[in-house]
Amino acid sequence: MSAKQFIPMFIMILLTNILVTGGIVFGGIMYLKSNSSSEPNGLLTKTPLAFLVSKSNGQVQMPSFRSLEKVVLSIKGAKQNHFLMLEIAVETRYPEAIENINDYMPVVHNSMIKLFSDKTYEDIQQEGVIDQLQQEVKQSVLAAFDKTDILKNIDDVLLTKFVVQ
Numbered sequence: 001m002s003a004k005q006f007i008p009m010f011i012m013i014l015l016t017n018i019l020v021t022g023g024i025v026f027g028g029i030m031y032l033k034s035n036s037s038s039e040p041n042g043l044l045t046k047t048p049l050a051f052l053v054s055k056s057n058g059q060v061q062m063p064s065f066r067s068l069e070k071v072v073l074s075i076k077g078a079k080q081n082h083f084l085m086l087e088i089a090v091e092t093r094y095p096e097a098i099e100n101i102n103d104y105m106p107v108v109h110n111s112m113i114k115l116f117s118d119k120t121y122e123d124i125q126q127e128g129v130i131d132q133l134q135q136e137v138k139q140s141v142l143a144a145f146d147k148t149d150i151l152k153n154i155d156d157v158l159l160t161k162f163v164v165q
Contacts, residue, residue, distance in 0.1 A: 063155060064095040069105050071112045075164070077121035084116065084124070087161035088141060090154050097153040104145065111144040112137070124164060134159045 001009075071086040088108070092098050115136055124133065138157040145151040 061093045063091050063093055065089045065091055065158070066095065066098055066101060067160065068108060069102055070161075071109055073112060073116050075116060075119060075121050075124065082121045083165045085161065085163040085165075086112065086137070086159065088137065089158045089160045090141075091156040091158060092153050093155060094153040098150050101150055104148065104150065107144045108141055111140040115140045121164070130159075130162065133162070 066089065068088045068090065071088065073084045073086070075082045075084045090098065090101060123129070137159050141157045142151065142154065145154065
């Protein structure tokens, strides 16, 4: 085979390869898109390609808030023990994805116990400590959901009630 025959043959093989690969990718995406639109929980909805089947129509979904069960803890004081009651809410734009979030409350309770076990009544009564506690509670709750699918649907964690007695 001469150089004059080799160059056009190489270009034809390269173009054929590009066309076939493009067709396979395009056909695969179209197949998955048509399959997932006919099923409520399609094939692509839980993959990085979920944007292909999203039905947002340019509208941003409004945040929804889901209150978790109350958390009551015992806090050490100088003279006596005190009780701390927390109410926590989770902000999400996918409320259907976190319907069973209260099933994970034992994990949330555990993370709150760990968080407040080293704190004293005097620690949580200091001025300006609420902002710090808000961040610590948020980090603890997100860490509690770290190994679940729920984590990706949580936009924010709010401390909605904080009562010390």
